[in-house]
Amino acid sequence: MNTTYLDERHIVALEKLVADPEEVQDVAPPRVVPMYVKDTPCTPLEHPLEYTYVYSFFLRPPGKFDPVEYAQYVQQIAAVRSVEQFWSVYRHIKRPCDIGEKVDVHFFKKGIKPVWEDEANLKGGKWILRLKKGLSSRIWENLLLAMAGEQFLVGDEICGAVCSVRNQEDIVSLWNRTADNIGVTNRIRDTLRRVLNLPINAVMEYKRHDECLKPAKYPYQTTGIVYPGG
Structure with a gap:
C-alpha cells in the first residue's frame, strides 16, 4: 500500500476534483490527510483489465515553482485493475469541464509516473489535442475507455493520458513509449481519431518528450492547435 500526504491546499483541490472524496480516501485529522492508493485484487466476479491504471492529479503549488519538481506534487487518487473498479472510481471524479x-x-x-523523465517515457512522446472549453469531458471519457479496453492494439506502447484544465482551453494528450516508431505513432493517431470520433478538420500534434526536456528556444510560442468540435 502506497501512502502520500496532502497539505491543506491539496485537500481543497481533491475536494474539487472528486465529487465524494470520502469514497476514495480515509478520514484523518485536519491538515494532514493520508490518501491510500489501494491495488485491490479482482474478485472472481470482476472483469480484469489488461493493465492496472492509477488516477492522479497535479495542482501547481503556491509561489515560485520549478517544473523539475512536478513529480513531487503529483497526488494519487486510486488504482484500478478491473472494469468494475474503473467505474467505481470514475463515477466519483468530476469531469474536466466541471473542474x-x-x-x-x-x-x-501502474509503475509509470506522469512525467517526461520517467524511464518509460524518456524515448517516447505524446499526441496532443487542444480543446475549446466545454469539449474535454466527452473526449477524456472516451479516451479512458479506449485505454482500459485496449483499443489501440500496440502492445505496451501506451503509457498514460493527461487532461490539463486551463482557463482558455483544455489539453488532452496520450503518451507512448517509442517516438521513433512511426508505424506505432501513426496507428495510435488513427485509433485516436476513431475512438474519439474526431471530425475530419481536427488537428493533432505529436511531440517527442526529449524535445520537452530541452530548453525552449521560444518559450512563449504555442502551436495553436484546436479541436473545433462539430
Whole structure:
C-alpha cells in the first residue's frame, strides 16, 4: 500500500476534483490527510483489465515553482485493475469541464509516473489535442475507455493520458513509449481519431518528450492547435 500526504491546499483541490472524496480516501485529522492508493485484487466476479491504471492529479503549488519538481506534487487518487473498479472510481471524479482549478488529471499504467523523465517515457512522446472549453469531458471519457479496453492494439506502447484544465482551453494528450516508431505513432493517431470520433478538420500534434526536456528556444510560442468540435 502506497501512502502520500496532502497539505491543506491539496485537500481543497481533491475536494474539487472528486465529487465524494470520502469514497476514495480515509478520514484523518485536519491538515494532514493520508490518501491510500489501494491495488485491490479482482474478485472472481470482476472483469480484469489488461493493465492496472492509477488516477492522479497535479495542482501547481503556491509561489515560485520549478517544473523539475512536478513529480513531487503529483497526488494519487486510486488504482484500478478491473472494469468494475474503473467505474467505481470514475463515477466519483468530476469531469474536466466541471473542474474550476488549473489542474492536470492523469490516468497512467501502474509503475509509470506522469512525467517526461520517467524511464518509460524518456524515448517516447505524446499526441496532443487542444480543446475549446466545454469539449474535454466527452473526449477524456472516451479516451479512458479506449485505454482500459485496449483499443489501440500496440502492445505496451501506451503509457498514460493527461487532461490539463486551463482557463482558455483544455489539453488532452496520450503518451507512448517509442517516438521513433512511426508505424506505432501513426496507428495510435488513427485509433485516436476513431475512438474519439474526431471530425475530419481536427488537428493533432505529436511531440517527442526529449524535445520537452530541452530548453525552449521560444518559450512563449504555442502551436495553436484546436479541436473545433462539430
